[in-house]
Amino acid sequence: MRELLTIDGSQGEGGGQILRTTLALSLVTGHPFRIDGIRAGRSKPGLLRQHLTAVHAAAQVSGATVSGGDLGSGTLTFHPGPVRGGDLSMAIGTAGSATLVLQAILPALLLAPEASRVVLEGGTHNPYAPPFDFLDRTLLPVIRRMGGNVTARLERHGFYPAGGGRFTVDIEPVSRFEPLALLVRGPVQVSAQALVSGVPEGVSKRELKVVNEQLGVPWEALESIVVRTSPGPGNALLIAIASEELTEIVTGFGEKQVGAAVVASRACKEAQAYIASNVPVGVHLADQLLVPMVLAGGGTFRTLAPSAHTMTNAAVLKQFADVDVRFVNESDGTCTVTVDTARASGVNRTAS
Structure with missing residues (x-):
């Protein structure tokens, strides 16, 4: 029986990113968790529909036992089972970001024993989240460079506030991620x-x-x-x-x-x-690179001054894995981020 980790949902930026990162790491490592103070830093704290959809998606791919997963809830307990791939379809029902829901389950599905096809419906172009184009043209190409075989296609745009967008993501399992260094950008x-x-x-x-x-x-x-x-x-x-x-x-x-x-x-x-x-990694991509780099056993990149999301992600990572995330701030306002894990295999999950 793995230790139940207690996560403070009010730490750092105090938003939904803490929940998504916690779900992703729980699925990958098999660690159950209890999170309190979900989105405590927001004007409307607790689980909104897009966050609840992420919980349901994570539960569906792992057969997890969940308590407290209700709309508006500030507390959640999550006990994951073995992650399985396959076909998964999730609809948020609002303009909440479907790309952010994917964050919670993508790392685990890349390590699942079989391929997956994920269909997500909701907001694809939402001012409070990276749009589908960022997922397709920025994040996924970097994931593929690390060894992941994942593609996405947009089938219907979903703008805020109506939502109703739809995209499909195809994911092939990978035995392990490879470390990546993104330090030099060059001409654009x-x-x-x-x-x-x-x-x-x-x-x-x-x-x-x-x-x-x-x-x-x-x-x-x-x-x-x-x-x-x-x-x-x-x-x-x-x-x-x-x-x-x-x-x-x-x-x-x-x-x-x-x-x-x-x-x-x-x-x-x-x-x-x-x-x-002249950095290769923008602020929003920096938020999303830490988890894949931990899976790879390490990595490094240069970015602008890290956001509160990035710093909070680093703090959550340390609760799930023996990992050191270092931020070296330069005099020109840029930052070099280095991810080191104590084990060469990172936190690749082999059993629940």
């Missing part, structure tokens, strides 16, 4: 897409004009896309910054009573900061 090529659904196309064109003017991106690298399959209206500006190492996606989301030029200028400012830093 910048392009952008502006998506509109139920919104005049003039909005996307005004956003792209700002990208052209502020980032100097040529018009042939800019694309306006009218989305006709989304259940609700929405707008997203996706700035892709491609280098030899990876493609970083910076996103701006349209808001009511906020002009297209303002939305685009905010995204351009974030893109400019990333480009000027």
Whole structure:
């Protein structure tokens, strides 16, 4: 019987990332846990639908025993069983982020004994989470470089607040991950897409004009896309910054009573900061690299000043694995993050 770990859900940034990381590590290591103070740092604490969907997904892939998993609950106890692959379908029922739900189960399914196909429905382009494009073009290519065989395809956009998006992820099992170093970026090529659904196309064109003017991106690298399959209206500006190492996606989301030029200028400012830093790993990717690197037995990357999400993830990791996560801050505002595990096999799970 493995030790029941007690996790403080109010630590660090005090949001849903603690729950998702805890679920992912519980599935991989087989450690049961109790988490208290779920999302205590948020204006509406406790489990929302997208967090509850992540719990249900994690329980479904492992046959877990769960108590306290109710809407609005601030406490959850989770005892995982052996992880199995196969077909999995989960619908959030709101515009809650489906990409964040995937975070909770992807590491374990990559280590499962059989292949998986995961169908997720909910928000795919949500201002409070990485969009599907980040998953498909930024995170999954890095996972594949570490040895994971995983692909995703978007079938229907789901903008906030209507949601209703849908994507499918195919996952092949891998015996182990390989460590990865992302330290040097090099030259970049910048392009952008502006998506509109139920919104005049003039909005996307005004956003792209700002990208052209502020980032100097040529018009042939800019694309306006009218989305006709989304259940609700929405707008997203996706700035892709491609280098030899990876493609970083910076996103701006349209808001009511906020002009297209303002939305685009905010995204351009974030893109400019990333480009000027000369680091390969952006702030949002840094959040999501720690767990795969622990599975690989180590890794290192250069990024901007780490977010509260990243620092909180590191603290949670240390409760599940014998791991050292070091942050070395440089005088230019960048940071080198190194993940070291005491065991060469990381926390790859061999038995429940």
